[in-house]
């Protein structure tokens with residue numbers, strides 16, 4: 001990988017490699033764009049096949065956060081961290097504290113939170129070293145685990161997408177195929193079950209599947225069967241790149257709306273599903289509930305205020321669908337347009353320097 005060429009192509013600002021021999025920390029912090037404010041994005045811990053795969057993931061996810069934060073109307077830029085390692089075996093206190101010191105060294109350019117493989121307890125350890133961390137324990141007056149809030153946002157966004165496809169946003173009686181029933185999707189399934197939807201679920205973790213079967217009367221299928229099941233809505237809530245050349249021909253759903261980041265393997269797959277008439281709720285618009293919730297900590301966390309903002313995901317999905325129709329483009333492009341236009345507007349409106357003692361970083 002020619003790193004600077006890649007950074008230039010997608011206009012990344014900064015990449016930081018963090019190494020701490022004693023704790024085994026190997027982390028990559030990628031900061032994509034700070035036009036709107038400090039870069040906020042979670043920390044993923046994962047066993048990558050190669051260092052290059054880890055760098056690519058950090059970069060791709062950081063850019064996604066720029067778009068997610070912009071589309072959600074947050075005054076935050078985009079960044080992300082990946083820690084190379086197995087979250088079940090390789091974690092220790094020193095690792096997260098060493099990582100916290102690296103974040104502190106960035107002096108507020110990057111603020112972290114949870115992502116796949118990291119937990120509230122990990123954020124609390126980071127918090128021992130820096131204030132530039134969110135998603136920490138409610139005991140600190142903070143918002144805690146963002147997953148249930150992400151799930152609520154996905155539920156609301158799914159309803160907006162359903163309204164476009166079925167003429168009503170009621171999910172009662174709809175069959176919804178949920179791929180992965182982890183932290184977010186378990187809570188999503190609860191909302192869907194309460195509204196009277198029929199659930200089909202899969203996961204590589206059999207216990208997670210069993211819980212959804214017992215609690216929500218879900219029907220279980222094998223992981224590779226989820227794409228082809230008869231359903232109204234397909235909700236990808238596990239991995240990225242699941243909308244691809246192999247899966248698209250199998251999909252029977254009229255709506256794709258789920259929590260996973262980077263669902264389209266390539267942009268061309270967004271074009272294909274658009275041509276098929278599938279209503280696609282762009283991933284970073286529908287799954288912004290978690291980041292909206294943790295970002296509220298920067299103002300002194302208020303759950304009511306945060307949930308009010310999460311509700312706007314319904315309107316944001318409506319807005320994206322409206323732009324897509326107006327401009328005759330797929331929804332993924334409409335979402336990019338919405339985010340890019342906001343960043344551009346803010347960039348242009350900041351032509352004068354004015355010291356601002358009330359900047360969000362001064363309020364903590």
Ligand SMILES: NC(=O)c1ccc[n+]([C@@H]2O[C@H](COP(=O)([O-])OP(=O)(O)OC[C@H]3O[C@@H](n4cnc5c(N)ncnc54)[C@H](O)[C@@H]3O)[C@@H](O)[C@H]2O)c1
Pocket residue numbers: 115116117146147148150179180181182183184185202203204205208223237238239240259260261287288290291
């Ligand atoms: N947690 C959040 O607040 C949040 C916010 C925004 C986006 N997301 C994204 O949503 C997705 C889910 O996040 P999460 O926090 O629930 O993660 P999680 O790790 O708790 O859940 C993911 C689930 O997917 C399952 N899975 C993995 N590979 C699978 C496969 N091939 N087939 C079926 N199931 C498989 C895992 O066993 C796990 O149960 C991720 O892509 C994450 O990046 C999460």
Ligand SMILES: CC(C)C[C@H](N)C(=O)O
Pocket residue numbers: 040041042068112113114115116135146261287288290291294
């Ligand atoms: C809670 C958030 C800051 C990060 C979350 N994992 C996301 O992808 O949106």
